[in-house]
Amino acid sequence: MIPGSDSHNPSDNPAIAPPPGTRNASIYLVAGIAALGGLLVGYNTGVIAGAVLFIQKDFHLNPTQEEIAVSAGLMGAIIGALCVGPMNEALGRKRMLKILAVIFIAGSLATAVAPTYGFFLSCRIIVGFGFGATGSVVPVYLSEVAPANLRGRIVTFNQIAINFGIALSYWVNLAFAATGKGWRPMFAVAVIPSAILFLGMFITPESPAWLASHGRWDAARHALQRLGRKPVEIEQELNSIRRAGELKEKRAWRELLRPGLRLALVVAVGLAFFQQFIGINAVIYYAPIIFQNAGVSSANTAILATSLVGVVNVIFTVVASLIVDKFGRRPLLLWGAAVMTISLVALGTIFAIGPNKAGYFILLVLSLYIAAFALSFGPLFGLMSAEIFPTRVRAIGSSIATFANWVANLLVSITFLSLVNALGQSGAFWLYATMGVLAFVFCQRLVPETKGKSLEEIEHYWEEQEQRVPTPTSGSKS
Numbered sequence: 001m002i003p004g005s006d007s008h009n010p011s012d013n014p015a016i017a018p019p020p021g022t023r024n025a026s027i028y029l030v031a032g033i034a035a036l037g038g039l040l041v042g043y044n045t046g047v048i049a050g051a052v053l054f055i056q057k058d059f060h061l062n063p064t065q066e067e068i069a070v071s072a073g074l075m076g077a078i079i080g081a082l083c084v085g086p087m088n089e090a091l092g093r094k095r096m097l098k099i100l101a102v103i104f105i106a107g108s109l110a111t112a113v114a115p116t117y118g119f120f121l122s123c124r125i126i127v128g129f130g131f132g133a134t135g136s137v138v139p140v141y142l143s144e145v146a147p148a149n150l151r152g153r154i155v156t157f158n159q160i161a162i163n164f165g166i167a168l169s170y171w172v173n174l175a176f177a178a179t180g181k182g183w184r185p186m187f188a189v190a191v192i193p194s195a196i197l198f199l200g201m202f203i204t205p206e207s208p209a210w211l212a213s214h215g216r217w218d219a220a221r222h223a224l225q226r227l228g229r230k231p232v233e234i235e236q237e238l239n240s241i242r243r244a245g246e247l248k249e250k251r252a253w254r255e256l257l258r259p260g261l262r263l264a265l266v267v268a269v270g271l272a273f274f275q276q277f278i279g280i281n282a283v284i285y286y287a288p289i290i291f292q293n294a295g296v297s298s299a300n301t302a303i304l305a306t307s308l309v310g311v312v313n314v315i316f317t318v319v320a321s322l323i324v325d326k327f328g329r330r331p332l333l334l335w336g337a338a339v340m341t342i343s344l345v346a347l348g349t350i351f352a353i354g355p356n357k358a359g360y361f362i363l364l365v366l367s368l369y370i371a372a373f374a375l376s377f378g379p380l381f382g383l384m385s386a387e388i389f390p391t392r393v394r395a396i397g398s399s400i401a402t403f404a405n406w407v408a409n410l411l412v413s414i415t416f417l418s419l420v421n422a423l424g425q426s427g428a429f430w431l432y433a434t435m436g437v438l439a440f441v442f443c444q445r446l447v448p449e450t451k452g453k454s455l456e457e458i459e460h461y462w463e464e465q466e467q468r469v470p471t472p473t474s475g476s477k478s
Helices: 020-034 036-059 063-091 093-112 117-145 148-179 184-188 191-200 208-213 217-226 231-243 259-277 280-293 299-327 329-353 359-374 377-387 391-446 455-465
Strands: none
Touching: 020 036, 020 117, 020 148, 036 063, 036 093, 036 117, 036 148, 036 184, 036 191, 036 280, 036 299, 063 093, 063 117, 063 391, 093 117, 093 184, 093 191, 117 148, 117 208, 117 377, 117 391, 148 184, 148 299, 148 377, 208 217, 208 231, 217 231, 259 280, 259 377, 259 391, 259 455, 280 299, 280 359, 280 391, 299 329, 299 359, 299 377, 329 359, 329 377, 329 391, 359 377, 377 391
Protein backbone atom coordinates (compact mmCIF):
# COMPACT_ATOMS: atom_id res chain seq x y z
CA MET A 1 0.00 0.00 0.00
CA ILE A 2 1.08 3.58 -0.64
CA PRO A 3 1.28 5.55 2.59
CA GLY A 4 -0.44 8.85 3.08
CA SER A 5 -3.88 10.31 2.85
CA ASP A 6 -5.43 13.56 1.79
CA SER A 7 -8.60 15.52 1.71
CA HIS A 8 -10.13 15.19 -1.67
CA ASN A 9 -13.08 16.28 -3.78
CA PRO A 10 -15.95 13.81 -3.40
CA SER A 11 -16.53 13.93 -7.11
CA ASP A 12 -13.14 12.31 -7.56
CA ASN A 13 -13.76 9.54 -5.04
CA PRO A 14 -16.80 7.28 -5.41
CA ALA A 15 -17.50 4.79 -2.70
CA ILE A 16 -17.24 1.82 -5.01
CA ALA A 17 -15.30 0.91 -8.13
CA PRO A 18 -17.15 0.28 -11.40
CA PRO A 19 -18.40 -3.29 -11.93
CA PRO A 20 -16.08 -5.53 -13.96
CA GLY A 21 -18.30 -5.26 -17.03
CA THR A 22 -17.73 -1.52 -17.18
CA ARG A 23 -13.94 -1.76 -16.90
CA ASN A 24 -13.08 -0.54 -20.41
CA ALA A 25 -16.32 1.43 -20.70
CA SER A 26 -15.11 3.73 -17.90
CA ILE A 27 -11.87 4.46 -19.75
CA TYR A 28 -13.62 5.10 -23.05
CA LEU A 29 -16.23 7.40 -21.48
CA VAL A 30 -13.58 9.52 -19.80
CA ALA A 31 -11.46 9.56 -22.95
CA GLY A 32 -14.45 10.53 -25.07
CA ILE A 33 -15.29 13.50 -22.85
CA ALA A 34 -11.69 14.73 -22.68
CA ALA A 35 -11.27 14.26 -26.42
CA LEU A 36 -13.89 16.98 -26.95
CA GLY A 37 -10.92 19.25 -26.26
CA GLY A 38 -9.26 17.74 -29.32
CA LEU A 39 -12.44 18.27 -31.34
CA LEU A 40 -12.32 21.96 -30.40
CA VAL A 41 -8.66 22.17 -31.45
CA GLY A 42 -9.57 20.70 -34.82
CA TYR A 43 -12.72 22.74 -35.33
CA ASN A 44 -11.16 26.06 -34.39
CA THR A 45 -8.12 25.48 -36.60
CA GLY A 46 -10.05 24.06 -39.56
CA VAL A 47 -12.98 26.50 -39.65
CA ILE A 48 -10.77 29.29 -40.98
CA ALA A 49 -10.16 27.37 -44.23
CA GLY A 50 -13.67 27.98 -45.56
CA ALA A 51 -14.44 31.10 -43.56
CA VAL A 52 -11.49 33.05 -44.95
CA LEU A 53 -13.03 32.98 -48.44
CA PHE A 54 -15.89 35.11 -47.06
CA ILE A 55 -13.89 37.10 -44.48
CA GLN A 56 -11.63 38.28 -47.29
CA LYS A 57 -14.62 39.81 -49.07
CA ASP A 58 -16.22 41.32 -45.95
CA PHE A 59 -13.03 42.99 -44.69
CA HIS A 60 -11.48 43.55 -48.16
CA LEU A 61 -8.23 41.76 -47.29
CA ASN A 62 -5.08 41.66 -49.39
CA PRO A 63 -3.04 38.39 -49.56
CA THR A 64 -0.83 39.35 -46.59
CA GLN A 65 -3.85 40.21 -44.43
CA GLU A 66 -5.42 36.93 -45.53
CA GLU A 67 -2.35 35.00 -44.31
CA ILE A 68 -2.52 36.88 -41.00
CA ALA A 69 -6.25 36.09 -40.66
CA VAL A 70 -5.49 32.39 -41.14
CA SER A 71 -2.54 32.51 -38.75
CA ALA A 72 -3.87 34.71 -35.92
CA GLY A 73 -5.20 31.74 -33.97
CA LEU A 74 -1.81 30.08 -34.23
CA MET A 75 -0.15 33.12 -32.66
CA GLY A 76 -2.42 32.65 -29.64
CA ALA A 77 -1.77 28.91 -29.72
CA ILE A 78 1.96 29.50 -29.30
CA ILE A 79 1.29 31.57 -26.18
CA GLY A 80 -1.12 28.96 -24.84
CA ALA A 81 1.28 26.08 -25.42
CA LEU A 82 4.11 28.01 -23.76
CA CYS A 83 2.09 28.95 -20.66
CA VAL A 84 0.10 25.79 -20.08
CA GLY A 85 2.87 23.53 -18.68
CA PRO A 86 3.24 25.19 -15.25
CA MET A 87 -0.53 25.84 -15.10
CA ASN A 88 -1.27 22.20 -15.89
CA GLU A 89 1.10 21.10 -13.13
CA ALA A 90 -0.31 23.52 -10.56
CA LEU A 91 -4.04 23.25 -11.29
CA GLY A 92 -4.37 19.71 -12.59
CA ARG A 93 -5.62 18.37 -15.92
CA LYS A 94 -9.32 18.42 -15.04
CA ARG A 95 -9.45 22.00 -13.81
CA MET A 96 -7.39 23.20 -16.78
CA LEU A 97 -9.85 21.67 -19.25
CA LYS A 98 -12.77 23.41 -17.51
CA ILE A 99 -10.98 26.77 -17.76
CA LEU A 100 -10.13 26.17 -21.42
CA ALA A 101 -13.75 25.27 -22.20
CA VAL A 102 -14.83 28.67 -20.85
CA ILE A 103 -12.19 30.37 -23.03
CA PHE A 104 -13.55 28.55 -26.08
CA ILE A 105 -17.12 29.61 -25.31
CA ALA A 106 -16.28 33.29 -24.80
CA GLY A 107 -13.80 33.45 -27.68
CA SER A 108 -16.08 31.74 -30.20
CA LEU A 109 -19.01 34.06 -29.44
CA ALA A 110 -16.78 37.15 -29.66
CA THR A 111 -15.31 36.00 -32.98
CA ALA A 112 -18.77 35.46 -34.43
CA VAL A 113 -19.77 39.09 -33.76
CA ALA A 114 -16.42 40.72 -34.63
CA PRO A 115 -17.22 44.10 -36.23
CA THR A 116 -13.74 44.83 -37.62
CA TYR A 117 -10.69 42.99 -38.93
CA GLY A 118 -8.63 44.02 -35.89
CA PHE A 119 -11.29 42.81 -33.43
CA PHE A 120 -11.52 39.53 -35.37
CA LEU A 121 -7.76 39.00 -35.07
CA SER A 122 -7.87 39.68 -31.31
CA CYS A 123 -10.66 37.14 -30.83
CA ARG A 124 -8.82 34.53 -32.89
CA ILE A 125 -5.71 35.02 -30.75
CA ILE A 126 -7.80 34.39 -27.61
CA VAL A 127 -9.34 31.23 -29.09
CA GLY A 128 -5.86 30.26 -30.27
CA PHE A 129 -4.61 30.45 -26.68
CA GLY A 130 -7.33 27.94 -25.85
CA PHE A 131 -6.55 25.42 -28.56
CA GLY A 132 -2.80 25.80 -28.07
CA ALA A 133 -3.13 24.93 -24.39
CA THR A 134 -5.70 22.20 -25.00
CA GLY A 135 -3.40 20.54 -27.52
CA SER A 136 -1.00 19.86 -24.64
CA VAL A 137 -3.39 19.12 -21.78
CA VAL A 138 -5.59 16.51 -23.47
CA PRO A 139 -2.83 14.08 -24.61
CA VAL A 140 -1.20 14.27 -21.18
CA TYR A 141 -4.50 13.58 -19.44
CA LEU A 142 -5.35 10.68 -21.74
CA SER A 143 -1.91 9.10 -21.35
CA GLU A 144 -2.25 9.25 -17.56
CA VAL A 145 -5.75 7.75 -17.30
CA ALA A 146 -5.13 4.92 -19.79
CA PRO A 147 -3.62 1.53 -18.87
CA ALA A 148 -0.44 0.63 -20.76
CA ASN A 149 -2.15 -1.94 -23.01
CA LEU A 150 -4.70 0.64 -24.23
CA ARG A 151 -2.63 3.81 -24.08
CA GLY A 152 -1.89 4.02 -27.80
CA ARG A 153 -5.55 3.62 -28.70
CA ILE A 154 -6.80 5.98 -25.97
CA VAL A 155 -4.34 8.78 -26.69
CA THR A 156 -5.13 8.61 -30.41
CA PHE A 157 -8.72 9.49 -29.42
CA ASN A 158 -7.35 13.01 -29.27
CA GLN A 159 -6.16 12.99 -32.88
CA ILE A 160 -9.39 11.32 -34.00
CA ALA A 161 -11.27 14.13 -32.29
CA ILE A 162 -8.99 16.78 -33.81
CA ASN A 163 -9.53 15.40 -37.29
CA PHE A 164 -13.25 14.97 -36.70
CA GLY A 165 -13.30 18.62 -35.60
CA ILE A 166 -11.50 19.65 -38.78
CA ALA A 167 -13.91 17.63 -40.94
CA LEU A 168 -16.88 19.01 -39.00
CA SER A 169 -15.66 22.55 -39.57
CA TYR A 170 -15.45 21.90 -43.32
CA TRP A 171 -19.00 20.59 -43.46
CA VAL A 172 -20.27 23.47 -41.32
CA ASN A 173 -18.46 25.83 -43.69
CA LEU A 174 -20.16 24.14 -46.62
CA ALA A 175 -23.61 24.30 -45.00
CA PHE A 176 -23.42 28.01 -44.19
CA ALA A 177 -21.74 28.86 -47.50
CA ALA A 178 -24.50 27.07 -49.40
CA THR A 179 -27.25 28.89 -47.48
CA GLY A 180 -25.56 32.27 -47.82
CA LYS A 181 -25.32 32.88 -44.07
CA GLY A 182 -21.62 33.79 -44.28
CA TRP A 183 -18.74 33.18 -41.91
CA ARG A 184 -20.08 34.36 -38.53
CA PRO A 185 -22.18 31.30 -37.63
CA MET A 186 -19.27 29.10 -38.69
CA PHE A 187 -17.40 30.29 -35.60
CA ALA A 188 -20.44 30.39 -33.30
CA VAL A 189 -21.05 26.64 -33.70
CA ALA A 190 -17.95 25.94 -31.56
CA VAL A 191 -19.88 27.05 -28.47
CA ILE A 192 -21.84 23.77 -28.46
CA PRO A 193 -18.95 21.28 -27.99
CA SER A 194 -17.25 23.79 -25.66
CA ALA A 195 -20.24 23.73 -23.32
CA ILE A 196 -20.42 19.93 -23.45
CA LEU A 197 -16.71 19.69 -22.54
CA PHE A 198 -17.19 22.06 -19.60
CA LEU A 199 -20.11 20.07 -18.21
CA GLY A 200 -18.50 16.71 -18.98
CA MET A 201 -15.39 17.46 -16.95
CA PHE A 202 -17.53 17.53 -13.79
CA ILE A 203 -18.07 13.76 -14.06
CA THR A 204 -14.52 12.69 -14.96
CA PRO A 205 -11.78 11.84 -12.46
CA GLU A 206 -8.58 13.83 -12.13
CA SER A 207 -5.42 12.23 -13.51
CA PRO A 208 -4.22 9.59 -11.01
CA ALA A 209 -0.59 10.40 -11.85
CA TRP A 210 -1.13 14.10 -11.16
CA LEU A 211 -2.88 13.37 -7.86
CA ALA A 212 -0.11 11.02 -6.75
CA SER A 213 2.60 13.46 -7.81
CA HIS A 214 1.00 15.99 -5.44
CA GLY A 215 0.89 13.55 -2.55
CA ARG A 216 -2.84 12.83 -2.84
CA TRP A 217 -2.57 9.05 -2.71
CA ASP A 218 -6.14 8.31 -1.60
CA ALA A 219 -7.59 10.50 -4.36
CA ALA A 220 -5.30 8.80 -6.90
CA ARG A 221 -6.46 5.37 -5.70
CA HIS A 222 -10.12 6.34 -6.03
CA ALA A 223 -9.52 7.85 -9.47
CA LEU A 224 -8.03 4.55 -10.62
CA GLN A 225 -11.09 2.75 -9.21
CA ARG A 226 -13.33 5.02 -11.28
CA LEU A 227 -11.24 4.16 -14.32
CA GLY A 228 -11.97 0.47 -13.83
CA ARG A 229 -8.62 -0.75 -12.54
CA LYS A 230 -8.51 -3.92 -10.44
CA PRO A 231 -7.21 -3.53 -6.86
CA VAL A 232 -3.90 -5.22 -7.71
CA GLU A 233 -3.46 -2.93 -10.74
CA ILE A 234 -4.14 0.13 -8.61
CA GLU A 235 -1.39 -0.75 -6.15
CA GLN A 236 1.01 -1.65 -8.98
CA GLU A 237 0.50 1.71 -10.68
CA LEU A 238 0.88 3.69 -7.47
CA ASN A 239 3.94 1.68 -6.46
CA SER A 240 5.49 2.34 -9.88
CA ILE A 241 5.14 6.06 -9.28
CA ARG A 242 6.71 5.74 -5.85
CA ARG A 243 9.61 3.59 -7.10
CA ALA A 244 10.33 6.09 -9.83
CA GLY A 245 10.75 8.73 -7.14
CA GLU A 246 8.41 11.03 -9.01
CA LEU A 247 7.30 12.87 -5.91
CA LYS A 248 10.77 13.96 -4.89
CA GLU A 249 11.98 15.76 -7.99
CA LYS A 250 10.53 19.24 -8.45
CA ARG A 251 13.15 20.78 -10.76
CA ALA A 252 11.37 19.74 -13.93
CA TRP A 253 13.09 22.18 -16.28
CA ARG A 254 16.53 21.14 -15.03
CA GLU A 255 15.53 17.48 -15.31
CA LEU A 256 14.86 17.92 -19.04
CA LEU A 257 18.52 18.86 -19.53
CA ARG A 258 19.76 15.48 -18.27
CA PRO A 259 21.32 13.53 -21.17
CA GLY A 260 18.60 10.88 -21.38
CA LEU A 261 15.64 13.22 -21.04
CA ARG A 262 17.35 15.76 -23.27
CA LEU A 263 17.19 13.15 -26.02
CA ALA A 264 13.51 12.57 -25.23
CA LEU A 265 12.96 16.31 -25.65
CA VAL A 266 14.82 16.26 -28.98
CA VAL A 267 12.56 13.44 -30.20
CA ALA A 268 9.38 15.20 -29.07
CA VAL A 269 10.35 18.57 -30.54
CA GLY A 270 11.62 16.92 -33.73
CA LEU A 271 8.31 15.14 -34.23
CA ALA A 272 6.54 18.44 -33.54
CA PHE A 273 8.45 20.29 -36.26
CA PHE A 274 8.36 17.53 -38.87
CA GLN A 275 4.63 16.97 -38.38
CA GLN A 276 4.15 20.54 -39.63
CA PHE A 277 7.05 20.97 -42.07
CA ILE A 278 5.77 18.09 -44.20
CA GLY A 279 3.14 20.67 -45.09
CA ILE A 280 0.02 19.27 -43.47
CA ASN A 281 -1.52 22.58 -42.49
CA ALA A 282 -0.78 24.16 -45.82
CA VAL A 283 -3.34 21.59 -46.97
CA ILE A 284 -5.67 21.87 -43.95
CA TYR A 285 -5.88 25.70 -44.03
CA TYR A 286 -5.56 26.37 -47.75
CA ALA A 287 -7.19 23.33 -49.36
CA PRO A 288 -10.04 25.39 -50.89
CA ILE A 289 -7.48 27.75 -52.42
CA ILE A 290 -5.40 24.79 -53.67
CA PHE A 291 -8.47 23.37 -55.39
CA GLN A 292 -9.29 26.77 -56.90
CA ASN A 293 -5.72 26.97 -58.23
CA ALA A 294 -6.33 23.57 -59.81
CA GLY A 295 -9.25 24.89 -61.83
CA VAL A 296 -12.16 24.52 -59.40
CA SER A 297 -13.84 27.88 -59.88
CA SER A 298 -16.75 27.70 -57.41
CA ALA A 299 -16.04 28.42 -53.74
CA ASN A 300 -18.75 25.95 -52.71
CA THR A 301 -17.24 23.19 -54.88
CA ALA A 302 -13.76 23.90 -53.47
CA ILE A 303 -15.13 23.65 -49.93
CA LEU A 304 -16.96 20.42 -50.84
CA ALA A 305 -13.72 18.88 -52.15
CA THR A 306 -11.98 20.01 -48.97
CA SER A 307 -14.74 18.39 -46.90
CA LEU A 308 -14.14 15.06 -48.63
CA VAL A 309 -10.45 15.28 -47.71
CA GLY A 310 -11.54 15.93 -44.12
CA VAL A 311 -13.58 12.70 -44.12
CA VAL A 312 -10.52 10.75 -45.30
CA ASN A 313 -8.57 12.30 -42.42
CA VAL A 314 -11.10 11.07 -39.85
CA ILE A 315 -11.44 7.56 -41.30
CA PHE A 316 -7.72 6.85 -41.36
CA THR A 317 -7.13 8.34 -37.92
CA VAL A 318 -9.68 5.84 -36.59
CA VAL A 319 -7.75 3.10 -38.42
CA ALA A 320 -4.54 4.37 -36.77
CA SER A 321 -6.12 4.07 -33.32
CA LEU A 322 -6.90 0.41 -34.04
CA ILE A 323 -3.45 -0.57 -35.30
CA VAL A 324 -1.00 1.63 -33.37
CA ASP A 325 -0.72 -0.81 -30.46
CA LYS A 326 -0.36 -3.74 -32.88
CA PHE A 327 2.17 -2.46 -35.40
CA GLY A 328 3.94 0.07 -33.19
CA ARG A 329 4.89 3.73 -33.53
CA ARG A 330 8.10 3.56 -35.58
CA PRO A 331 6.80 1.56 -38.57
CA LEU A 332 3.79 3.86 -38.93
CA LEU A 333 5.99 6.96 -38.76
CA LEU A 334 8.42 5.61 -41.36
CA TRP A 335 5.75 4.45 -43.81
CA GLY A 336 3.81 7.66 -43.28
CA ALA A 337 6.82 9.85 -44.05
CA ALA A 338 7.56 7.85 -47.20
CA VAL A 339 4.02 7.96 -48.61
CA MET A 340 3.56 11.64 -47.77
CA THR A 341 6.83 12.48 -49.53
CA ILE A 342 5.79 10.59 -52.66
CA SER A 343 2.39 12.33 -52.61
CA LEU A 344 3.99 15.77 -52.32
CA VAL A 345 6.30 15.03 -55.24
CA ALA A 346 3.24 13.99 -57.26
CA LEU A 347 1.34 17.16 -56.32
CA GLY A 348 4.29 19.33 -57.30
CA THR A 349 4.56 17.51 -60.61
CA ILE A 350 0.86 18.00 -61.38
CA PHE A 351 1.11 21.74 -60.81
CA ALA A 352 4.37 21.90 -62.81
CA ILE A 353 2.76 20.19 -65.82
CA GLY A 354 -0.40 22.26 -65.59
CA PRO A 355 -3.19 21.79 -63.06
CA ASN A 356 -6.12 23.01 -65.18
CA LYS A 357 -9.02 20.56 -64.87
CA ALA A 358 -6.85 18.33 -62.66
CA GLY A 359 -9.12 18.84 -59.65
CA TYR A 360 -10.21 15.20 -59.39
CA PHE A 361 -6.65 13.87 -59.61
CA ILE A 362 -5.46 16.42 -57.06
CA LEU A 363 -8.31 15.31 -54.78
CA LEU A 364 -7.07 11.72 -55.13
CA VAL A 365 -3.42 12.58 -54.37
CA LEU A 366 -4.35 14.88 -51.49
CA SER A 367 -6.50 12.10 -50.05
CA LEU A 368 -3.53 9.70 -50.21
CA TYR A 369 -1.34 12.32 -48.53
CA ILE A 370 -3.91 12.95 -45.79
CA ALA A 371 -4.44 9.21 -45.24
CA ALA A 372 -0.69 8.70 -44.73
CA PHE A 373 -0.57 11.63 -42.30
CA ALA A 374 -3.58 10.34 -40.37
CA LEU A 375 -1.90 6.94 -39.98
CA SER A 376 1.40 8.38 -38.77
CA PHE A 377 2.44 11.89 -37.76
CA GLY A 378 -1.12 13.00 -37.09
CA PRO A 379 -1.88 10.84 -34.05
CA LEU A 380 1.65 9.76 -33.15
CA PHE A 381 3.09 13.17 -32.35
CA GLY A 382 0.50 13.71 -29.62
CA LEU A 383 0.82 10.15 -28.35
CA MET A 384 4.61 10.09 -28.19
CA SER A 385 5.02 13.61 -26.81
CA ALA A 386 2.77 12.55 -23.93
CA GLU A 387 4.19 9.10 -23.24
CA ILE A 388 7.96 9.56 -23.60
CA PHE A 389 8.32 11.90 -20.60
CA PRO A 390 8.26 10.79 -16.93
CA THR A 391 5.34 12.11 -14.86
CA ARG A 392 7.47 14.72 -13.06
CA VAL A 393 8.31 16.45 -16.35
CA ARG A 394 5.46 15.22 -18.56
CA ALA A 395 3.33 18.37 -18.42
CA ILE A 396 6.27 20.67 -19.09
CA GLY A 397 7.92 18.41 -21.66
CA SER A 398 4.66 17.96 -23.52
CA SER A 399 3.96 21.70 -23.42
CA ILE A 400 7.41 22.44 -24.91
CA ALA A 401 6.74 19.97 -27.73
CA THR A 402 3.27 21.43 -28.27
CA PHE A 403 4.75 24.94 -28.29
CA ALA A 404 7.24 23.84 -30.96
CA ASN A 405 4.40 22.28 -32.93
CA TRP A 406 2.39 25.50 -32.92
CA VAL A 407 5.46 27.56 -33.89
CA ALA A 408 6.03 25.26 -36.85
CA ASN A 409 2.32 25.37 -37.65
CA LEU A 410 2.44 29.17 -37.70
CA LEU A 411 5.53 29.22 -39.92
CA VAL A 412 3.85 26.93 -42.45
CA SER A 413 0.51 28.73 -42.47
CA ILE A 414 1.85 32.27 -42.61
CA THR A 415 4.31 31.51 -45.42
CA PHE A 416 2.34 29.20 -47.74
CA LEU A 417 0.84 31.85 -50.01
CA SER A 418 4.19 33.68 -50.07
CA LEU A 419 5.96 30.40 -50.97
CA VAL A 420 3.48 29.83 -53.79
CA ASN A 421 4.14 33.36 -55.09
CA ALA A 422 7.92 32.88 -54.85
CA LEU A 423 8.34 29.23 -55.92
CA GLY A 424 5.07 28.44 -57.59
CA GLN A 425 2.60 25.85 -56.32
CA SER A 426 4.89 23.03 -57.53
CA GLY A 427 7.97 24.47 -55.81
CA ALA A 428 6.12 24.77 -52.51
CA PHE A 429 5.06 21.11 -52.59
CA TRP A 430 8.55 19.96 -53.58
CA LEU A 431 9.99 21.90 -50.65
CA TYR A 432 7.64 20.07 -48.30
CA ALA A 433 8.65 16.79 -49.95
CA THR A 434 12.28 17.53 -49.06
CA MET A 435 11.20 17.94 -45.45
CA GLY A 436 9.47 14.56 -45.73
CA VAL A 437 12.79 12.92 -46.60
CA LEU A 438 14.41 14.56 -43.56
CA ALA A 439 11.49 13.42 -41.38
CA PHE A 440 12.05 9.81 -42.51
CA VAL A 441 15.74 10.00 -41.60
CA PHE A 442 14.96 11.60 -38.23
CA CYS A 443 12.46 8.88 -37.29
CA GLN A 444 14.73 6.09 -38.52
CA ARG A 445 17.71 7.35 -36.53
CA LEU A 446 16.26 8.72 -33.29
CA VAL A 447 12.70 7.69 -32.53
CA PRO A 448 12.43 4.61 -30.27
CA GLU A 449 9.57 2.10 -30.20
CA THR A 450 7.28 2.55 -27.17
CA LYS A 451 4.55 0.06 -28.06
CA GLY A 452 3.28 -1.88 -25.05
CA LYS A 453 5.68 -0.30 -22.59
CA SER A 454 4.59 1.18 -19.28
CA LEU A 455 5.43 4.83 -18.71
CA GLU A 456 8.04 3.69 -16.20
CA GLU A 457 9.68 1.36 -18.76
CA ILE A 458 9.87 4.25 -21.22
CA GLU A 459 11.56 6.37 -18.56
CA HIS A 460 14.06 3.55 -17.96
CA TYR A 461 14.83 3.54 -21.69
CA TRP A 462 15.87 7.21 -21.55
CA GLU A 463 17.96 6.55 -18.45
CA GLU A 464 19.85 3.91 -20.45
CA GLN A 465 20.52 6.49 -23.16
CA GLU A 466 22.60 8.49 -20.69
CA GLN A 467 25.16 5.70 -21.00
CA ARG A 468 25.03 5.00 -24.72
CA VAL A 469 24.04 6.49 -28.06
CA PRO A 470 20.59 5.24 -29.16
CA THR A 471 20.21 3.06 -32.23
CA PRO A 472 17.07 2.71 -34.33
CA THR A 473 16.11 -0.51 -32.59
CA SER A 474 17.51 0.06 -29.12
CA GLY A 475 14.09 0.88 -27.73
CA SER A 476 12.14 -1.61 -29.81
CA LYS A 477 10.74 -4.50 -27.95
CA SER A 478 7.42 -5.91 -28.98
